[in-house]
Amino acid sequence: MGCTEPIAIAYCAAVARSTLGTIPEKVEIEVSGNIIKNVKSVVIPNTNGLKGIEAAAAAGIIAGDEAKTLEVISHVSDIQKKQIADYLKTVYISVKPVQGDEPLDITVQVTGGEHTAKVRLAGTHTNIVFIQKDQSVIHEAKDSHENNSAFSESKFLNIKDIFDFAENVRIADIKDILDRQIEFNTAIAEEGLRNSYGANIGKVLLRHYGNDITVRARAMAAAGSDARMSGCEMPVVINSGSGNQGITVSIPVIEFSKELGSSRERLYRALVISNLCAIHQKSVMGRLGAYCGAINAGCSAGAGIAYLHGGGMDAIAHTIVNALAITSGIVCDGAKPSCAGKIATAVEAGILGYLMYHNGYEFRGGEGIISKGVENTIRNVARLGRDGMKETDKEIIRIMMGC
Secondary structure (H helix, E strand, O other), rough: OOOOOHHHHHHHHHHHHHHOOOOOOOOEEEEHHHHHHHOOOOOOOOOOEEHHHHHHOOOOOOOOHHHHHHOOOOOHHHHHHHHHHHHHHHHOEEEEEOOOOOEEEEEEEEEEEEEEEEEEEEOOOOEEEEEOOOEEEEEEOOOOOOOOOHHHHHHHOHHHHHHHEEEHHOOOHHHHHHHHHHHHHHHHHHHHHOOOOOOOHHHHHHHHHHOHHHHHHHHHHHHHHHHHOOOOOOOOOOOOOOOHHHHHHHHHHHHHHHOOOOHHHHHHHHHHHHHHHHHHHHHHOOOOEOHHHHHHHHHHHHHHHHEEEOOHHHHHHHHHHHHHHHHOOOEEEOOOOHHHHHHHHHHHHHHHHHHHHOOOOOOOOOOOOOOOOOHHHHHHHHHHHHHHHHHHHHHHHHHHHHO
16 A cells, blocks of 8 residues: 555565564664655655655554565554654665666664664565675575566566457456456555545546546546556556556556446456556566656557457557557656546557557558567667666656756
């Protein structure tokens, strides 16, 4: 629950407090630039509207249950919320940027009395790679990806195999997780439309563009992000480590399935396509960087929508290429309310990508960064996001730190 990066800090801090064995009197935090970027402007759930690295760490220290990992602060009492605020006022929490190539890197060192504990999390949002108490090393992984084999293995995915898997997988093997995705992500999208969150992008879209399915798919996805980025405490089933991406790959597909009267089985298989297409793209590009991950998720939702309309491998491949040609290059400048606007744009590109194919039109290899073949185009876009935008990412972080 909550934006994943501040929750990762809360989780790391909760593990550090548990290792120390008491509430710390001193807290020192080192984080990578992408963590700074994604925590600076987003509301942390169950904290009465607090933002920032210090607040995330304090929430984990005071109220965190490390056994719940990414739901570490899902149960916070009113008393604990006050204690979090008091802790921030009375305990100095230092934050320093860490130098290195790991986009997701968090170290929390805590001191209480004569004892010190240090915990490092890297590579993924729950991947603890180092735990030390005083001079005793309790846990040390060989590298930051030791516990991330599933995401590493996804680098061997391709769109054809994803389509074949979606067509043939036993529904019983995927039903439980997809039922949770449908239930949880729909619930937060509806909450985003029901109440006021962030910039209310979902409401604005419906108010000014009507209730057509192409609008509703964008509005519902945006509304889920409206709520999530502004501290809504409802859980989300994530994709590639991101709640916003989990919302984006699922909600438009769910809305189109309702409109088309698709069977539950057809919806499941469409969600397999949208989820795995996004994971495939992000596994090549990386989880965090200057390239907005909602773009990958939006074009993947378009692929799921193409499947709902009866489209096969060709429709899915062309939808992805068309959508990437439209919106590639939108930057990630951290988790915040404007993510909802980017999600709406990404979903629109995914829908347009399919409609282009349906009407016999396409963007062709050699036009810009598009190459012949969907896998070649995915590799090009991944190269742009992973390598070409490294300096862009650093400049975005510098700009944000000056705001």
